[in-house]
Amino acid sequence: MQLENFRISELNKKYLAEHQRRFEFIASTVKDVNGVLQKLVDFQIAIPSWALGTGSTRFGRFPGGGEPRSLEEKITDIGLLHKLNNSSGAISLHIPWDIPSNADNIRALAAQNGLRFDAMNSNTFQDQPKQKLSYKFGSMQHVDKAVRKQAVEHNIEVIKYGVELGSNSLTVWLSDGSSFPGQLNFRKAFQNTLESLQLVYQALPEDWKVFIEYKAFEPNFYSTTVSDWGQSYLYAEKLGPKAYTLVDLGHHLPNANIEQIVSLLLMEERLGGFHFNDSKYSDDDLTVGSINPYQLFLIFKELVEGMDARRMNHASDLGWMIDASHNVKDPLEDLLQSVEAIMVAYAQALLVDYRSLEEAQVDNDVVRAQEILQTAFRADVRPLVAEARLKGGGALEPLKVFRELKVRENLIKERGLKAVAIGL
């Protein structure tokens, strides 16, 4: 399915008068509106290839139809999102779910859709049909050297695909760990994992980064070999300057202060990238901003402040990605909501009066500090985000346009009701 620009601009006309009224109001309160708008235009969030189909739980899956059946169709879907919101200009692939049969063609198709390839993801948490050795008891931590070697070789293969596609980073998330006390020697598991990661690190091209993603628990329930930011940081430190920690918002124990983690990792130059999602309990992978938008704002506030302190480029110096998927919404509508929530939190963080906040901190004026943060958080910045979309040729109201142009219905017509995406 193609979304023609003229249809989007036609629909934009319908919403323009109301948008302008709301935009002028917020714009009059912002110091450097054009600067803020430019930052919003530049900010792109990568879409994971595995979130385009209905996510399943271990109890079942309820696909809604028209899901992408191939890598080409996944790229087309993200192209549709990007056409609408102008903020989803990248795709993150998971190997072996998304092995490109012809890298040149895939690259060309992505370029036609205005997309680049973000981090590549390896998968040593599942056994594949033709795989020789099993990951049942771990991959990079495994007691058997041959299993570790297989996991390392898989990661090197993923890098190779990434190079062909023009990606420049690898995300390693390991499900390695143990489900019962006594199952594992923690030190040996760490050492084995480190050695395996070192071999992968040695295979990284000059301009590549490797992201070590941590997760508190699941699928293992007693210990996880990369379970928190401290452990990820330890691996990154031991690996070298191309290794960074990746923060997935759903991978913490309840009530963890994620914004503080982010702030310190950034200060130590070890924060590499993000997986955005929201959660009530743990790795729920719910729509970004659907449960706790204030936390998301506080995280962005640390990001903006911390990146500015190091004069980093907000758009390009960290890897920004969504990692969400669930059972009940149309995946594309869900992703539009997630991207919007990220853009809103980022815009709010750009509006924080950092100078006054610093003064309040120096004066120990706790009340004022809270007022400053909440003034930014409670501002309705949606018209700023919409204006940035409009500037880039996107839709003022992406979700409404998605429905008005019957995108899902068209995809079902093209691909059928039974089309199910490959992945989790």
Ligand code: RM4
């Ligand atoms: C994990 C983790 C990884 C993702 C897999 C599918 O929980 O979040 O980033 O690649 O799920």
Ligand code: MN
């Ligand atoms: Mn993740």
Ligand code: MN
């Ligand atoms: Mn996860």
